[in-house]
Amino acid sequence: MTAWFPRCALAASVILVSACGGPQTPIAPVPAPNALSGSWVLPEAKAQDLVYVSHTGPSKPSTYILSLPRGELVGHLNVSGSLCSDNAGNVWIAEGSNPYEKGKLLEYAHGGEKPIRTLRASNMAPWACAVDPTSGNVAAADGGHEIDIYKSGSTQPEVVTHKKLDLIDVTYDNSGNLLILGGTVTRHQKLKVAELPKGATKIKLLRGFHTRILGHSGFQWEDKDLTLGDALNEGGHEIYRYEVGRRIKSRGVVELANGDFAYLASYWIQGSKAVATAWCGSSTCAAPIFLYNYPAGGEPIKELGEGIVPWHGGAVTISVAPK
Numbered sequence: 001m002t003a004w005f006p007r008c009a010l011a012a013s014v015i016l017v018s019a020c021g022g023p024q025t026p027i028a029p030v031p032a033p034n035a036l037s038g039s040w041v042l043p044e045a046k047a048q049d050l051v052y053v054s055h056t057g058p059s060k061p062s063t064y065i066l067s068l069p070r071g072e073l074v075g076h077l078n079v080s081g082s083l084c085s086d087n088a089g090n091v092w093i094a095e096g097s098n099p100y101e102k103g104k105l106l107e108y109a110h111g112g113e114k115p116i117r118t119l120r121a122s123n124m125a126p127w128a129c130a131v132d133p134t135s136g137n138v139a140a141a142d143g144g145h146e147i148d149i150y151k152s153g154s155t156q157p158e159v160v161t162h163k164k165l166d167l168i169d170v171t172y173d174n175s176g177n178l179l180i181l182g183g184t185v186t187r188h189q190k191l192k193v194a195e196l197p198k199g200a201t202k203i204k205l206l207r208g209f210h211t212r213i214l215g216h217s218g219f220q221w222e223d224k225d226l227t228l229g230d231a232l233n234e235g236g237h238e239i240y241r242y243e244v245g246r247r248i249k250s251r252g253v254v255e256l257a258n259g260d261f262a263y264l265a266s267y268w269i270q271g272s273k274a275v276a277t278a279w280c281g282s283s284t285c286a287a288p289i290f291l292y293n294y295p296a297g298g299e300p301i302k303e304l305g306e307g308i309v310p311w312h313g314g315a316v317t318i319s320v321a322p323k
Contacts, residue, residue: 038076040075040076041074042075045067045075047111048067049319049321050066050075050111050318051065051068051071051275051305051316051317051319052064052066053289054083054093055080055314055315060078061078061079062076062080063077063083064076066289068304069302069304071303071305073305075111079093080095082094083129083315083316083317084131085268085317085318086136087320088110089319089321090109090131090319091317092107092138093106093108094126094127095126096124096125096126096127096142103124103126103142104120104126105118105121105140106118119138119155121140121157125142126140128141128142128168128170130170130172130178131172132172132176134174134176135151135176136152137176139172141170143166144167145163147180160203161203162180165183165205166182167180168180168183169219173221173226174224177195177196179193179194179195179219179226180194180196180203181216181219182194191209191213191216193209193226193244195244206248207247208248208249209248211228213230213240214230214232216231217229217264218267218268222241225243225251226243227254229267237256237264238254238264239253239254239274240252254295254297255297255298256274256290256292256298256300257297257298264278266314266316268317273293274294274297275291275304276300277290277314277315278290289303290303
């Protein structure tokens with residue numbers, strides 16, 4: 001079995017529901033139709049920390065905006081894709097779910113209902129994105145051999161390549177180095193971690209990375225550690241932590257305990273909290289989004305969005321209200 005799902009992944013989410021044969025039964029009642037029509041955000045949302053949850057199913061694309069920590073629906077965007085956010089609270093949606101069409105990256109201000117910036121990708125259908133905290137540059141990947149990097153204010157990307165790796169996911173560390181999750185297209189397919197150092201033009205492989213996961217459910221820099229989610233460990237919902245230096249060293253595992261879901265679909269870490277979405281059985285799921293203490297893990301401290309987000313899984317990010 002491959003270590004990831006080329007053309008079947010949603011960046012922070014492990015699998016596209018419509019394309020990959022995952023569970024396809026709604027887990028909660030769909031909200032009233034007027035709540036899901038068009039794009040809208042309540043005015044008070046701009047002063048709150050927010051959770052964005054995006055999913056693509058057989059119905060129209062949707063990104064739900066929930067208040068944090070209450071988990072109430074405060075907005076809806078009629079677009080979907082993978083998600084990433086920056087230190088200013090702006091949220092990017094990588095709208096590249098259809099691998100047969102070129103995609104785009106949409107930037108929304110915290111609590112905004114219309115994009116403030118649109119970047120069109122002529123060479124890929126991006127399913128992963130990351131924002132450089134030192135420069136505002138945006139990186140995108142789609143599982144091919146190229147990474148697009150849009151410098152702050154530019155609409156045309158600089159393209160970096162690695163011919164021997166499928167470049168699956170991206171994240172920036174605190175210093176502006178781009179870390180890349182890659183896979184080798186060989187008989188023994190394995191996940192690898194590569195780096196594009198700040199200011200460099202060539203991707204280099206990092207040594208010391210070892211993992212047994214069957215599918216990834218997120219790849220994010222968190223304070224001092226690189227994190228990687230295990231998507232297909234049924235009965236265990238794990239985020240692996242790594243120290244990145246000359247070699248990558250394991251920093252242990254965060255267990256996200258909850259018997260209501262079978263697989264970890266996506267996660268986002270923000271300070272001392274983490275949110276996670278789930279693939280789960282239609283008769284066992286109480287809510288699709290869980291809030292955890294991080295890095296303590298263990299049982300969730302709250303279920304978010306119960307009865308709001310109608311499909312399994314989905315990409316997720318936290319947008320912190322600007323101070």
